[in-house]
Amino acid sequence: MAFGPFLFLALLEGTVMAAVLALTAIGLSLVFGVMRVVNVAHGEFFMLGAVTAWFVTHYLPFPPAIGWLAALLIAPLVVGAIAWLADVFVLKRLKYDPEATIVATIGLLYILQQTALTFYGPDARPVEPPFNLRLQFPWFGYSGYKLFVVLAAGLILLGVWAFMTRTKAGLVMRATQVDMETARAFGINVDRVYAGTFALGAALAAAAAVLIVPIQQAHYLMGHDPLLLSFIVVIIGGLGSLRGTLVAALIIGLSDGVISMFFSPTLAKIIATLLVALVLVFRPQGLFGAKT
Amino acid sequence: MMLKVEGLSAGYGNITILRDLSFQAQAGEVTCIMGRNGAGKSTLMKAIMGLVPASAGTITLNGKAVQSLPAHKVPMEGIAYVPQGRRLFGPLTVAENIEVGLLARKKGAKTRDFVLDLFPRLRERLDQVSSTLSGGEQQMLAIARALCLEPQVLLLDEPTEGLQPSMIQLIRDTVLSLRKTGMATVLVEQRVDAVLKMSDRVCFMAHGRVEAEVATGDLGPQSSLFRQFVGV
Numbered sequence: 078m079a080f081g082p083f084l085f086l087a088l089l090e091g092t093v094m095a096a097v098l099a100l101t102a103i104g105l106s107l108v109f110g111v112m113r114v115v116n117v118a119h120g121e122f123f124m125l126g127a128v129t130a131w132f133v134t135h136y137l138p139f140p141p142a143i144g145w146l147a148a149l150l151i152a153p154l155v156v157g158a159i160a161w162l163a164d165v166f167v168l169k170r171l172k173y174d175p176e177a178t179i180v181a182t183i184g185l186l187y188i189l190q191q192t193a194l195t196f197y198g199p200d201a202r203p204v205e206p207p208f209n210l211r212l213q214f215p216w217f218g219y220s221g222y223k224l225f226v227v228l229a230a231g232l233i234l235l236g237v238w239a240f241m242t243r244t245k246a247g248l249v250m251r252a253t254q255v256d257m258e259t260a261r262a263f264g265i266n267v268d269r270v271y272a273g274t275f276a277l278g279a280a281l282a283a284a285a286a287v288l289i290v291p292i293q294q295a296h297y298l299m300g301h302d303p304l305l306l307s308f309i310v311v312i313i314g315g316l317g318s319l320r321g322t323l324v325a326a327l328i329i330g331l332s333d334g335v336i337s338m339f340f341s342p343t344l345a346k347i348i349a350t351l352l353v354a355l356v357l358v359f360r361p362q363g364l365f366g367a368k369t
Numbered sequence: 370m371m372l373k374v375e376g377l378s379a380g381y382g383n384i385t386i387l388r389d390l391s392f393q394a395q396a397g398e399v400t401c402i403m404g405r406n407g408a409g410k411s412t413l414m415k416a417i418m419g420l421v422p423a424s425a426g427t428i429t430l431n432g433k434a435v436q437s438l439p440a441h442k443v444p445m446e447g448i449a450y451v452p453q454g455r456r457l458f459g460p461l462t463v464a465e466n467i468e469v470g471l472l473a474r475k476k477g478a479k480t481r482d483f484v485l486d487l488f489p490r491l492r493e494r495l496d497q498v499s500s501t502l503s504g505g506e507q508q509m510l511a512i513a514r515a516l517c518l519e520p521q522v523l524l525l526d527e528p529t530e531g532l533q534p535s536m537i538q539l540i541r542d543t544v545l546s547l548r549k550t551g552m553a554t555v556l557v558e559q560r561v562d563a564v565l566k567m568s569d570r571v572c573f574m575a576h577g578r579v580e581a582e583v584a585t586g587d588l589g590p591q592s593s594l595f596r597q598f599v600g601v
């Protein structure tokens with residue numbers, strides 16, 4: 078293939094990656110921004126989303142398209158509910174202490190992972206894509222579903238943005254993020270905001286996983302990569318900055334796509350990690366983070 | 370109608386700051402709290418709001434106990450708070466800060482218009498990010514945000530701290546006009562002239578207690594209580 082089309086293909090792959098990564102990382106960023114909790118179990122919520130999607134499409138007697146749509150609704154709800162419980166029974170009891178919650182979410186990571194291993198098993202299992210459409214470019218064919226993933230992720234992100242800026246619940250979350258004591262003095266039930274934020278963050282990771290699972294297969298260890306990449310994105314973008322998270326996801330996703338295709342996936346990860354190191358040294362608050 | 374605090378003890382963690390503290394604030398009156406730095410004035414405001422847990426004593430509003438309510442339920446009873454240092458939701462716009470104030474007691478456009486008529490300068494800046502307001506405008510917004518609750522009791526913690534004279538005058542005029550509406554105002558204030566002009570009663574605090582409670586009419590600028598409790 079000539080250089081031009083090859084670059085085009087790499088950019089396409091990078092865009093798909095960026096879209097899913099943005100969706101996953103925005104959940105992590107939201108949780109850190111509002112609650113000051115570093116959720117090490119975030120990747121496991123992603124994994125649970127994919128595994129739930131497999132259960133839903135496998136056991137519900139629907140054609141692939143309906144089954145997948147059902148999964149896109151059910152998986153975020155199920156995973157959000159699990160996160161809600163984890164908040165109420167674990168994080169709240171630790172009074173959201175920043176250090177204690179890191180340790181607790183590491184514990185949560187292993188609990189969720191081993192639970193998935195027990196009930197789902199060690200195999201990677203495919204989920205049927207909702208439709209099979211091949212787009213024929215002059216130089217190569219490309220999965221129509223992958224482009225649909227970009228569109229769907231974009232729409233969900235737009236929904237998150239509208240929720241945060243246009244709704245009362247979003248306003249309450251932003252006020253709590255700024256100053257939870259004053260938020261309380263204005264009638265905001267901070268406990269409920271925290272539980273809701275943790276659930277929303279997990280639900281977004283689950284939605285990202287449902288989008289990706291027809292491409293990647295569901296596996297109980299699949300949470301590692303999204304966790305690492307989400308952390309990279311959130312650190313580069315600036316902890317708690319949603320705009321920064323989006324921009325960083327685009328940078329990391331595109332560069333990963335291009336470098337993986339032209340050189341190797343390992344080099345892509347090395348460069349992403351180097352980028353984090355550079356940001357931490359020269360701009361520790363991230364590209365869009367506020368100085369503290 | 371009144372706010373009544375009796376035998377209140379409260380503090381942070383294991384440290385007790387307020388000890389067996391009692392005072393009352395009546396409707397249509399301004400009750401001033403005076404005391405040296407660290408006397409516990411702000412802690413008292415936070416304890417009334419439920420932000421600092423009470424370990425003993427009662428806080429009642431019109432006879433209803435509020436000290437055992439979760440903090441977010443206290444404002445719903447009609448107690449509004451203007452914290453020391455304003456504590457606006459800085460990255461949020463003026464309009465959004467007002468909106469948060471309206472949420473607690475589900476107030477709507479009427480209340481919003483009332484507070485914006487009170488501070489026309491805020492109406493001109495509704496879309497401005499509140500942390501970029503001038504100090505005086507920020508204080509107006511902090512008061513406006515509290516008034517959005519249409520409270521029965523308004524707690525003001527040093528609302529004129531760090532402001533220039535014309536702005537101080539405006540805040541004082543506002544407090545006096547609110548008194549006429551029958552609101553009970555609790556005002557933490559350090560300046561003797563302001564206290565004499567604005568208040569109906571003065572509570573002098575030291576070491577986490579109200580040591581003296583006096584009708585303002587019985588005080589003069591030279592009163593020894595000021596020297597004893599504020600050091601002027």
Ligand SMILES: Nc1ncnc2c1ncn2[C@@H]1O[C@H](COP(=O)(O)OP(=O)(O)OP(=O)(O)O)[C@@H](O)[C@H]1O
Binds near residue numbers: 384386404405407412
């Ligand atoms: N979050 C906190 N944790 C522990 N101690 C605190 C805390 N906040 C205040 N204190 C202590 O409580 C005491 C009373 O503080 P408070 O802020 O109530 O005083 P104040 O009368 O409002 O003083 P100022 O005039 O300076 O505003 C002080 O000794 C202070 O150090």
Ligand SMILES: [Mg+2]
Binds near residue numbers: 453
């Ligand atoms: Mg104070």
